[in-house]
Amino acid sequence: MPLATDTAAPDFKPIAPDAAGAPLYRVVKRALLQAIEAGRYPAGGALPSEAELSAALGVSIGTLRHAVDELVAEHILVRRQGRGTYVAMHNTDRFLFQFFHVERSDGLREAPKVELVAFERVRAEPDVAAVLGIKAGDPAIQVDNRLLLQGRAVIHDRLTLPAPLFKGLTEKRFKDRPSTIYHLYQTEFGITVTRAQERARAVAADRNAARILGVPQGMPMMQVQRTALTFGDKPVEHRLSTINTTQHDYVHLLSRPA
Structure with a gap:
């Protein structure tokens, strides 16, 4: 089930655009990867909503979506229509x-x-x-x-x-x-x-x-x-x-x- 908390996305901190040293969406992508790698969002688990993530990271929805798009293309995340974004699970279809x-x-x-x-x-x-x-x-x-x-x-x-x-x-x-x-x-x-x-x-x-x-x-x-x-x-x-x-x-x- 999607995570629902009173705080937007406590695992993330705002990103300072001038301190990124890289395109902002790539810094967002790195932050998402680090959270997944650390186990804060396990396989099959849902990420916070786009609004919560963009607010927590201090970036626009467009920047966040760019980062998520790349992670979906790399099969790290999967979007489920009307339900949210989840950490991708390995299964037979993905294996094939x-x-x-x-x-x-x-x-x-x-x-x-x-x-x-x-x-x-x-x-x-x-x-x-x-x-x-x-x-x-x-x-x-x-x-x-x-x-x-x-x-x-x-x-x-x-x-x-x-x-x-x-x-x-x-x-x-x-x-x-x-x-x-x-x-x-x-x-x-x-x-x-x-x-x-x-x-x-x-x-x-x-x-x-x-x-x-x-x-x-x-x-x-x-x-x-x-x-x-x-x-x-x-x-x-x-x-x-x-x-x-x-x-x-x-x-x-x-x-x-x-």
Whole structure:
């Protein structure tokens, strides 16, 4: 439910325009992000009204809307007609739209069925540790998943998570999650994946991928290395996806920044 308090928006203080050092709407955007990151407005929670926020921050409604528009475009916030502005939740629709780019060659797009293959506690390998911003040998959680599309194993995902960020995560808790993996991060550990960086290349299926996907070892595959980022571009997950593109494509919609 939207927050309703006697004070307009107590989590925010007026912004001095001459002290901003940046376009005013960007300073407003930063203030909103800081409040969300600090947990004052949790996933699924409503922000104060535009009138309350603009009054508390000392900016015009137009400036506030400009900041909110960018956060909506970045999937941090979501507007609900007639109800207000909410902190976006990770769900299947958002996963498909923002983070999952594999579809059948004829354009059929669907959420994959995810099968857990392995869950173990490991020491971070040097290359993965460098990506996650931790030390080689630091404790990590490694998860292997098999993703099925149209009943066929298409993707092998290997996830590596910094263990200190996911205290209490067990195989059962991971396997029994009610929604997507990123929803689990957000609701159980307060970690919101805001965006991801990806690198793709062609590889030959190694023994492990061949076993998990049921393909010949050495078969040409596509490999995507993803680093999932939270607020402040802090890395929270390394994911190595090996994809059988015999009947599926990797499709990504590119657009010019607004």
